[in-house]
Amino acid sequence: MGELGISVYPEHTDLKRNFEYIKKAAKLGYSRLFTSLLEIKGSKEDVLEKFKAVIDFANELNFKTIIDINPTLFKQLGIGYDDLSFFKKLGVWGIRLDLGFTGLEEALMTRNPYDLKIEVNMSTGTNYLENIMSYSPKTENLLGCHNFYPQAYTGLSESFVEKYSQLFKKYSLNTAAFVSSNSATVGPWPVQDGLPTIEEDRQRQIELQVEHLKSFGLIDDVIIGNAFATDEELEVVARSFFSAHPVLQVELAETISNVEREAVLDMVHLYRGDTSEYLLRDQNTRVKFKDTSIKAHDTHDIKCGDLIMVNDNYGQYSGEMQIALLDIKNDGRRNVIGKVLESNLFLLKKIKPWSTFLLN
Incomplete structure (x- = not known):
């Protein structure tokens, strides 16, 4: 299990609100803090004082703070890549290089005497x-983090995220990516249309963005890129991130029986390995309900995403819960008991044979 994070931007917000936000997140299990020092406007001392106050507060709550910088900022602050004492004094856990050096500098930075993390x-x-x-970095101090994308239609594709995340996993390096609050408005720049890593996630509910990143099996840490997420968003993100199983949101039919409701909502589902292109078959429900009568009802034709309970008319298969992967005809032996919400159908395609999942 990786770590869950939030972002704050002290130069754009007051300290009290940042403190309250960090405190709320800490209670829910968040432990990473992202902030950006890509540009300093006004008094350098005043700006850094605000950052240090936020970082010190986060450290008291056991957050690991990564600060986003680039080579230009190194020059502006009079810092050399061979002396990271400035960042040690600032109190950060590590620094993220939005723009890098030549490769040699990054490798040397991982060998800093403070064991500050270098996130590329x-x-x-x-x-x-x-x-x-190729320059033999100290890999314990080398991390990776994808960008976020403030401008609509500029975020990464699934295939890009998968390809470049696999490169980092090849070396067993920690990885991170961003999801975007649907209500937050604060980022490093005045104009932004949300701050996700993946473009497809920009308009999605935030918990679905988390499920999406988890579905790759390549992203360790998930960070909310913009501030301030609502209390409800902080809660649903934590619930999704820390869940041992992927969660699909469903809508149940009004006519569903108590047994069928139990089968859908109260069980951990296991996708059978001998797969069909038409149906996802649950390995577990047929065993649990083998001695329970499932009367036929709602036996109309089946649409992709429909939740199905095989009824008594199918003999030994009665009690098996299924999810339609394609539209199919119904001959009366399957009850349609609900459906996966349309917004969740993309996740349905990512559930792999012999993997578990929950329906909520």
Whole structure:
């Protein structure tokens, strides 16, 4: 299990609100904090004082703070890659290089005497990581994190995230990516249309964005990119992230029986390995309800995403819960007892044979 994170932007918000936000998140199990120091406007001392106050508060609650920087900021602050004492004094757990150096500098930075983590940009689309690895970095201090994308239609594709995340996993490096609150408005820049890593996630409910990143099996840490997520969003993100199983949201038919409701909502479902292109078959419900009568009802034709309970008319298969992967005809031996919400159908395609999942 990776770590769950939030983001704060002290130069754009008051300290009290940042403190309250961090405190709420800590109670829900969040443990990573992202912030950005990509540009400093006004008094450098005043800006850094606000950042240090937030970082110190987060440290008291056992957060691991990563601060986003680039080579230009190194020059502005008069810092060399061979001396990271400034960041040690600032109190951060590590630094994220939004733009990198040549590879040699990154490798040398991982060997800093403070064991500060060096998080590199996973979204460059180049052989950047291979170049860093060629200089023998201290891999315990090397992390990866994808970008977020404030501008609509500029986020990453699924295939890109998968390809470049696999490169980092090849070296067993920790990975991270961003989801976006649907109500938050604060980011590092004044204009933003949300801050997700994947473009498809931009308009999705935030818990579905979390499920999406988890579905790759390649992303360790999930961070809410914008501030301030609502209390409800913080809660549903934590619930999704820490769940041992993927969760699909469903709508149940009004005519569903108590037994069928129990089968849907109260069980951990297991996708049978001998797969069909038409139906996802649950391995578990038929065993539990083998001695229970399932009367026929709602036996109309079946649409993709429909929840199905095989009824008594199908003999030994009675009690088996299924989910339709394609539209199919119904001959009266299957009860349609609900459906996976349309917004969740993309997750249905990501459940793999012999894996478990929950319906909620």
